[in-house]
Amino acid sequence: MNLVDLSKEISYALRHAPWEYELELDEQGFVPIAQLLHALNESGTYECEVTQADLEQIITTSEKKRHEIVGDKIRALYGHSVPQIIKKEPGIPPAVLYHGTAHKALSQILHDGLKPMQRQYVHLSADVDTATRVGKRRDGNPVILKIDTEAAQKAGIQFYIGNNKVWVCDRMPKDFLSIFHSKNIAM
Structure with a gap:
């Protein structure tokens, strides 16, 4: 399985077009992992079943850290263009x-x-x-x-x-x- 292509599709689904995958983002941009996996596997795009382990591998090996898993949910960390405003955690940036x-x-x-x-x-x-x-x-x-x-x-x-x-x-x-x-x- 090409994890780069999978990562790009996940980013597209979570950042730009969740409705195309029948996903509903919560106010922090999370969706249940099971929903995302179902949508990805239902598409027939990948030669083998996409698993949670694949998602975890994408997250741990990605230099850009685009996604995160918390409990049984996953989200894109930034880059959203969906109409719904994703609430972000305030912080103190570098100078x-x-x-x-x-x-x-x-x-x-x-x-x-x-x-x-x-x-x-x-x-x-x-x-x-x-x-x-x-x-x-x-x-x-x-x-x-x-x-x-x-x-x-x-x-x-x-x-x-x-x-x-x-x-x-x-x-x-x-x-x-x-x-x-x-x-x-x-x-």
């Missing part, structure tokens, strides 16, 4: 976070700040490498923005825990952003 973005989006971001766009939250990275990888999805040489989280918190911005490399917030005003790195912009 600085980063955000990778495309050059074409930079002027809008510097004018309006970071907005969740098609997602529920703005995603921020705990390190430059993660921000760069994220930014490269839209630009081969992304701009890396630096976020002053201490000043943002003092201004009332709430941060939520995504995982050990991702933090989320509802929005990030431009006042707390600065360009950390870009090869195509004069600094």
Whole structure:
């Protein structure tokens, strides 16, 4: 079984289209593992039965830590685009976070700040490498923005825990952003 493909399908089901799998997310984004396994196995996509052990292996071997199991339930930790707001656990982030973005989006971001766009939250990275990888999805040489989280918190911005490399917030005003790195912009 290709666990990468399975992980992508689980992310799609839990983050973007639970209704396509007849799943109902609770207010924290959890669904019963049994429901998810039933939906995955009913599809006939996989050559053998998907088991809870497969889900656990995906979670323990994934560098990005996209999912978690608590008791008999599973959820995606971040990246939701479903209409239902998934409640996140507030936390105190590192003093600085980063955000990778495309050059074409930079002027809008510097004018309006970071907005969740098609997602529920703005995603921020705990390190430059993660921000760069994220930014490269839209630009081969992304701009890396630096976020002053201490000043943002003092201004009332709430941060939520995504995982050990991702933090989320509802929005990030431009006042707390600065360009950390870009090869195509004069600094």
